[in-house]
Amino acid sequence: MLNFSFQNSTQIHFGERQIATIANEIPADAKVLVTYGGGSIKSNGVYDQVAKALENHQWSEFSGIEPNPSYHTLMRAVEQIKAEGLDYILAVGGGSVIDGSKFIAAAACYQGDDPWDIIAKQHPVDTALPLGAVLTLPATGSETNPAAVVTRDGTKLPFYALAVRPKFAVLDPSVTLSLSPRQVSNGVVDAFVHVMEQYLTYPVNAKIQDRFAEGILLTLIEEGPKALAEESSKDLEVRANIMWAATMALNGLIGAGVPQDWASHMLGHELTAAYGVDHARSLSITLPAVMKIRREAKADKLLQYAERIWGISEGDKQQRIDQAIAATEAFFRSMQVPVRLSDIELGASDVEVLLTKLEQHQMVALGEDKKITLEVSREILNAAL
Amino acid sequence: MLNFSFQNSTQIHFGERQIATIANEIPADAKVLVTYGGGSIKSNGVYDQVAKALENHQWSEFSGIEPNPSYHTLMRAVEQIKAEGLDYILAVGGGSVIDGSKFIAAAACYQGDDPWDIIAKQHPVDTALPLGAVLTLPATGSETNPAAVVTRDGTKLPFYALAVRPKFAVLDPSVTLSLSPRQVSNGVVDAFVHVMEQYLTYPVNAKIQDRFAEGILLTLIEEGPKALAEESSKDLEVRANIMWAATMALNGLIGAGVPQDWASHMLGHELTAAYGVDHARSLSITLPAVMKIRREAKADKLLQYAERIWGISEGDKQQRIDQAIAATEAFFRSMQVPVRLSDIELGASDVEVLLTKLEQHQMVALGEDKKITLEVSREILNAAL
Structure with a gap:
């Protein structure tokens, strides 16, 4: 370790x-900005529960935070905060709303000239507005971690700041029952790849x-397909297990004291930024390809993964690794996500586009050992064709 | 869930x-009381590392916190804090030192007449001195949780207060290399039973x-015996895994959202208070007996435990449960702890003594379903003879 x-x-x-608990979590004298996305919280009852919980608070709202939240959108929320003198943010949504709200929280307190420097120049964030979260889409783990990803003009970049970690997070699995199958499958796959990284x-x-990592993977493999199957898609216990799994997948615990990869994410971010591919659907394409091209460096863990997750014990080492990769792809397919660039109608010329983007973003030494050069990324993306 | x-x-x-990090964790203007036990930290180098880290702080020390820390000892530390105007506590030791320091932290700020009321009458603890911990004996999980057990005149009782949760904890596995085999085995068994509860x-x-619970159990089963074996007793990786396992066993995570038992602990506390049995060695006697007498109520989880922890899949349900209990006892014996009252030379008349104590302490409805009456406790203790 x-x-x-x-x-x-x-x-x-x-x-x-548990949404009712926000009444006590947010200080009585706070002036709250409730941030959310496209308005699904108005049709599934979450908005009403939040409004009820905040009935004794002063609050405003900002809607329209999009998937892969855009810098320009978020800066409009910062303007609203300054104009109205607000001092607390309650993010109600999935990872994009929470990530975006983290940037809003930091940008609202930023003393420099351009808040984009928080991301572009990794300027330290010493202070931020306090932030709470009501999670509606289990996937990213953003509800308890200090990380966020923001997009500006086709560039998707992360930032980290302890000051933006949510003070509290409400995880009510019943609010996830109204998610679309695509949102459910994206969430399960995103959490799965977080663990794998x-x-x-x-x-x-x-x-x-x-x-612990294996426990999360096994739970997602067991519960993910149930959340999509007609007969169990409204099973609240299934949703609860997926929700808790996704939070634990990226709350810092399983990554403490171990090397981390994140190459699948860096490659996936380019897919999303260049072609608008859903985040999870970029990862389900990049991870199997990373597993294939990095099989030597990852051999020991691939064999452990094969045995403990998929019960694979027959065959020589290479055969067991092949089976483990195939099982991963089969799981992704069962979750109705693509596993090849060709599944989303991209081809060899697009690989060149992605490589150009990687180079522009200086993603030239990826992976746990920094050995994924641009040339290795080319191999990975070709393996994903 | x-x-x-x-x-x-x-x-x-x-x-x-990592002990050096306390220099930054404790505010520069704090007046620190360093609390510890019998002085082993002076021979294993921990005291010197702490002193070095605190070289720019104002600090005093209080030694002599005993296993199963005594109220009277702890109140002497409270007097010292008041006499010297100290405002921060750094506990350096195992669960007893940290538990005792939690009581000191609470009692030093207590506004009522008698600090014992914190425990005896469960008076709420709203404020406490800030507390940090340097863990030297992985076992109780006290280093990150808000619980403590204190003994007064033969009565061993718990209290819980968020205000006494350590602000920080240093876990350096290398400091555990100087523990005695008995301390190592006690720590592993204590953590194991925490998970089982x-x-x-x-x-x-x-x-x-x-x-997650199963992951901790498997780790303790794998690493515990190695820490006792001649050839691997100085293996730092083994010690690191045990240390992290013990913290995770009782930091609140695996117990969140599930029913909890704790009958083995309540019975064990009486064994310790009445006969001075080491805490872990009381649990290694009570847990198997609880498993035997409560086998019907716990049947589903016993079968899951049998399969996932011990790989037991042969035989009918009762046979698999029998095998799982036998495997647990064999593990405890391999860790060199007793599994019967007779192993520590106690007999039927002592069962009556323990039952009288349980009644005195109103321990008459124990277990996850509160169905362990005094009569069921008699069955359990008889099964432990």
């Missing part, structure tokens, strides 16, 4: 009817981290 | 040489909690 520092201070309220590297004998 | 609220805000610094109840389809 590697040395590490770990803290996750977010207060979690999990279960049905922290798990499928090289062994450092971190037994707890490995077992 | 049951509804739950969960938070664990303790900042963890894990790994070799939160896992071996009845199923609520909490898949992540179950998998």
